[in-house]
Amino acid sequence: ETGVTQTPRHLVMGMTNKKSLKCEQHLGHNAMYWYKQSAKKPLELMFVYSLEERVENNSVPSRFSPECPNSSHLFLHLHTLQPEDSALYLCASSHVTGLEAFFGQGTRLTVV
Amino acid sequence: GQQLNQSPQSMFIQEGEDVSMNCTSSSIFNTWLWYKQDPGEGPVLLIALYKAGELTSNGRLTAQFGTTRKDSFLNISASIPSDVGIYFCAGQYKGGSEKLVFGKGTKLTVNP
Numbered sequence: 001e002t003g004v005t006q007t008p009r010h011l012v013m014g015m016t017n018k019k020s021l022k023c024e025q026h027l028g029h030n031a032m033y034w035y036k037q038s039a040k041k042p043l044e045l046m047f048v049y050s051l052e053e054r055v056e057n058n059s060v061p062s063r064f065s066p067e068c069p070n071s072s073h074l075f076l077h078l079h080t081l082q083p084e085d086s087a088l089y090l091c092a093s094s095h096v097t098g099l100e101a102f103f104g105q106g107t108r109l110t111v112v
Numbered sequence: 113g114q115q116l117n118q119s120p121q122s123m124f125i126q127e128g129e130d131v132s133m134n135c136t137s138s139s140i141f142n143t144w145l146w147y148k149q150d151p152g153e154g155p156v157l158l159i160a161l162y163k164a165g166e167l168t169s170n171g172r173l174t175a176q177f178g179t180t181r182k183d184s185f186l187n188i189s190a191s192i193p194s195d196v197g198i199y200f201c202a203g204q205y206k207g208g209s210e211k212l213v214f215g216k217g218t219k220l221t222v223n224p
Contacts, residue, residue, distance in 0.1 A: 004154075042214045043155075043202075043214040056211060092154075097211070098204045098211055098212060099143065101157070103147075104154050105154045106152075106154045
């Protein structure tokens with residue numbers, strides 16, 4: 001059983017669709033993160049949750065809406081996305097915020 | 113925001129050669145981490161460093177936390193084809209809240 005599991009692995013959606021990305025961690029960590037990885041750019045931190053409370057929102061557009069129902073699960077709800085939102089979306093968790101983060105395999109999102 | 117300068121951007125080497133890459137910053141860092149990312153996968157943590165001057169090994173990989181606390185190095189000895197991938201440095205800088213900053217990555221290609 002992998003430590004951080006993301007589903008789906010691949011997603012193609014239209015600009016008017018609504019979809020959700022799911023992340024689950026089995027490591028007993030208290031912090032969870034969403035990152036965006038685009039070609040030729042550093043990893044961009046989107047959201048940080050610590051003990052199920054959002055502690056950081058890195059100026060992310062409102063068309064991305066995170067949800068953390070408990071310390072093991074994290075969602076990213078997507079609606080009315082733009083083609084430039086196409087990227088690899090990575091979930092990560094850590095025991096304490098800012099320390100060693102363990103990543104999931106990512107969801108490759110394509111917006112058409 | 114704070115940025116990490118990671119170099120080189122890419123490397124093409126022959127199997128068996130040693131590899132060295134580094135990250136520098138204008139700020140003092142409390143933590144340095146090194147990750148490897150294979151195509152289509154999430155980054156995997158290789159080595160974590162927490163003290164200035166610390167030298168840590170993981171198999172053929174060795175990483176060091178620079179004594180100035182503004183840089184870190186990763187060395188790979190006797191490279192093999194499966195070392196191919198993108199290597200990222202990451203760190204938490206002093207006064208930088210509770211999040212990791214990532215470098216842009218070093219893409220390593222190993223020719224058999």
